[in-house]
Amino acid sequence: MSIDFKERVAIVTGAGGGLGRQHALALAARGAKVVVNDPAVSRDGSGLTTTAAQQVVDEIRHAGGEAIANKASVTDFDAMQKMVADTMSRWGRVDVLINNAGILRDRTFAKMELDDFRLVMDVHLMGSVNCTKAVWDIMQQQRYGRIVMTTSSSGLYGNFGQSNYAAAKMALVGLMQTLSIEGKKYNIHVNALAPTAATRMTEGLIQDNLADMLSPEAVVPAMLVLAHESAPTRTILCAGAGTFEAAHITLTEGLHVGVGIDVPERLAGLLDRVTDRNGSIVPEAGNVQGNNETEQAVAASNRRASIGPSPTVL
Known part of the structure; x- marks a missing residue:
């Protein structure tokens, strides 16, 4: 079986670099028309620039693919609705949503400001909610959709200094579980991906001698399987260094x-x-x-x- 996305339209959030960039490039290489969403902020959510998404779009177009850039924040529901409306205006459908955007504000819970907790929840959880809500009615009407939430081993199993991130990532599993039930009769499959990859988000968290092994490219096959028309639903795939596992509640x-x-x-x-x-x-x-x-x-x-x-x- 060939994993291709010909005639499919995909939105990838946080796709200006790291894992999201690899997701967007891989989907485009396999035939998808891709919306590259990224406001290009630093990993803590600050330092806004506006070039990252366009650079990925340029890469896709240079390789012969179709893509457009979107520079809005996933925390802005109105902006996500507009992004989806622009996608529909251009290509007439939305088949795949990869909720990948995220930031880090790591501290022990004792030292963490509540504003840092709220912001991480807002980007990871509410950002995914905003994007999913913006495409949900469309996917219901076309009776087809594939949505991938990005969870984490930190959410599934805990990690020191990441109470905010872990809470958001586990919340996405609960969202995935319910949406997969609600989406089933509309042929909307909802899954979750727990990646291990050396990216800007994980700088300082992964040993240098393992970084080459934990390339973002090694995670992408799991995303492609979860986003394809043959995808399962209500599945949590874990991926890193070419190894793949499944997590279960x-x-x-x-x-x-x-x-x-x-x-x-x-x-x-x-x-x-x-x-x-x-x-x-x-x-x-x-x-x-x-x-x-x-x-x-x-x-x-x-x-x-x-x-x-x-x-x-x-």
């Missing part, structure tokens, strides 16, 4: 402990059994947790009813 089988004044103490004593991952599942939706809990409660109640009342001791 799982639910253990659990244990019915009951209700009552002594349940906290009983639960503490049984916690190893409650957290035992043998037999764990990947729920299809959030109601699976509630169903599991009530089913176990009903089963416990039926067992008690079948045993009958305890005999009276005289």
Whole structure:
């Protein structure tokens, strides 16, 4: 099977450099018409320039592809609506959205200003929400769409000094989970990519001897698979150095402990059994947790009813 994007139109945010640039170049090389979005700020969101997006567009056009630049911030919903309207005016559809834009404001939680927390959430989470909302109705109407959220191992598993970034990246997983359910009947597939790559965003975070191995290009195949018409939905792919993994949010089988004044103490004593991952599942939706809990409660109640009342001791 060939992974191509002929006749497809893709929007890539944060595509003026690093991983986003590689995403845009790869999509264009495989036939997509590409909107290169990037306000060209520094990795902490400051220092606005206006040339990065156009430079990537020039690269794509020089290679024979089609692309246009957009220099608006993903934090501006009106600007994202205009970006999408301009795309529709030019090419008549939007097939792929790669939510890649992001910034870092790393500090330990004790030293972090709340403004830095809010800004990182605004760019990563609300930026992805803004772009996705701007294309959602179009994708519903054309009954086709592929959306990739950029999550992170920091969000999935935590990372020192990145509480703001981790919170935003895990929130994107929750957004992906729900949108994949809501988009299914419209053939809108929504997935998440957790990249490991040496870029401007990761300067100082990756050992120098590993930087060459962790090139942004090595992550791109995962994006292409998640954005293609053959893509799965509700999948979290991890990628780095040519290695690919899948992450899952799982639910253990659990244990019915009951209700009552002594349940906290009983639960503490049984916690190893409650957290035992043998037999764990990947729920299809959030109601699976509630169903599991009530089913176990009903089963416990039926067992008690079948045993009958305890005999009276005289």
